[in-house]
Amino acid sequence: xxxxxxxxxxxxxxxxxxxxxxxxxxxxxxxxxxxxxxxxxxxxxxxxxxxxxxxxxxxxxxxxxxxxxxxxxxxxxxxxxxxxxxxxxxxxx
Amino acid sequence: xxxxxxxxxxxxxxxxxxxxxxxxxxxxxxxxxxxxxxxxxxxxxxxxxxxxxxxxxxxxxxxxxxxxxxxxxxxxxxxxxxxxxxxxxxxxxxxxxxxxxxxxxxxxxxxxxxxxxxxxxxxxxxxxxxxxxxxxxxxxxxxxxx
Numbered sequence: 742x743x744x745x746x747x748x749x750x751x752x753x754x755x756x757x758x759x760x761x762x763x764x765x766x767x768x769x770x771x772x773x774x775x776x777x778x779x780x781x782x783x784x785x786x787x788x789x790x791x792x793x794x795x796x797x798x799x800x801x802x803x804x805x806x807x808x809x810x811x812x813x814x815x816x817x818x819x820x821x822x823x824x825x826x827x828x829x830x831x832x833x834x
Numbered sequence: 835x836x837x838x839x840x841x842x843x844x845x846x847x848x849x850x851x852x853x854x855x856x857x858x859x860x861x862x863x864x865x866x867x868x869x870x871x872x873x874x875x876x877x878x879x880x881x882x883x884x885x886x887x888x889x890x891x892x893x894x895x896x897x898x899x900x901x902x903x904x905x906x907x908x909x910x911x912x913x914x915x916x917x918x919x920x921x922x923x924x925x926x927x928x929x930x931x932x933x934x935x936x937x938x939x940x941x942x943x944x945x946x947x948x949x950x951x952x953x954x955x956x957x958x959x960x961x962x963x964x965x966x967x968x969x970x971x972x973x974x975x976x977x978x979x980x
Binding site: 746748749750751752753759785796798800803805823825826827828829830831832833 | 857859884889890891892893894896897899900903906907912913916918920921923927928930931934935936937938939941
């Protein structure tokens, strides 16, 4: 079980829930569970291959899962998982 | 419809001028009523985290983003969107802006020409992931709406 913090722009897909409790042992299970339970959220989290989109950062506590074991990062009841959208833009790439 | 209270408006435009010719960025906070009308009551200035040349690109780092969400919770505000500037370019979203944009957020773009704010426009993604203009936020209409 872990607590997931949903960022403001994606709450329209989670019935305005800011925090969701999900029974899971890994970050990957959490993401898959979110995609299953909130189908409209799926395209914002996963790419065509079912991998976490490059524009989405996932943090376990204060750590980016890319610096841990990525989707295999373990979670427990005390883990706060944050979905963090990449915010970028500008005149040109 | 998105409106600004005077102080956050002045802060946002001042930030865009101060950072010129680089792109500035920050968070917009406030409230949204049941009809979707938004009022910005606070802004939070954020460092442009884009490595290298910041004159044509901006980026908000993930830890700054998490702090931004936390600020909304602590102050009982809604994170309404993001502002950034287009130095010496119109306030029209680029393809880079569109691809990276999030639903729900208002994207305020400030066009700064030669160090002076020229015009401001606000955009939101529609369900087809294309930008619609939220309204016509010329500097004159912003001040008239306050």
